[in-house]
Amino acid sequence: MKFNKQIFNSLTPILKNRGLTEATYSDHSGGLDFYKSNKYSDYRLTLDLGIVKKGFVNIYGRISFPNVIDILSKFIELKPNIYEPVVVNYDLYKNKENWAKIFKDFGALPLKTDLDIKEFKNEIISHIDSYILPFFEKFPDAKSVNDEIFEKLDFEEFPNYIPGNCTLKALIIMKIYNNSRYEKYKNKKDEEYKFYINQNPSMWQSSYDSFIALASYLDEKIIK
Secondary structure, eight states, X not given: OHHHHHHHHHHHHHHXXXXXXXXXXOTTTOEEEEEEEOSSXXXXXXXXXXXXXXXXXXXEEEEEOHHHHHHHTTTSOOOTTOOOOXXXXXXXXXXXXXXXXXXHHHHHOOOOSHHHHHHHHHHHHHHIIIIIXXXXXXXXXXXXXXXXXXXXXXXXXXXXXXXXXXXXXXXXXXXXXXXXXXXXXXXXXXXXXXXXXXXXXXXXXXXXXXXXXXHHHHHHHOOO
């Protein structure tokens, strides 16, 4: 849509000045991606806009870490050319009332005139400055995820921050950075897998096999 491309073109130089030096626009999905990478981390901001009619759909920030993904890809199949995040901004979403209001307000913006679009752009930038860039700054590398999440939070909270394959990603980071709770977490997840296999082996056995293979690799190869 012309509107989506207009938003993309107006946001690109602003976000480039904020460090998100690369940008891509998808005609097919209406998605706008802004990102930056270094040898330690990949940061991506995605803004989803409607493709049938003008309107806001979603905005979110995600961070990936090449050293984690490199190990993870040895044990599970990752889709090619699909961004695999390791940590997401749960601190924004855990306040559900505030999160719901933010997204309701975005969705209510009319987006009919140039003035509407300018206001929408300003609101999006304000949101990025308030919530997404501070999230990026909080996690400059995988070690910071270990220090701020895996060292401090209860095991049950890990999945809130780690999307998809949480157990495997957590094990990799905890082992690489010599987390003192690594063995306790590994043993707890082992017990959980065995419990679920007893309930439904066809669903859980392959996941458990990947878990065992990864744990063995980490214990043999990753020496601190």
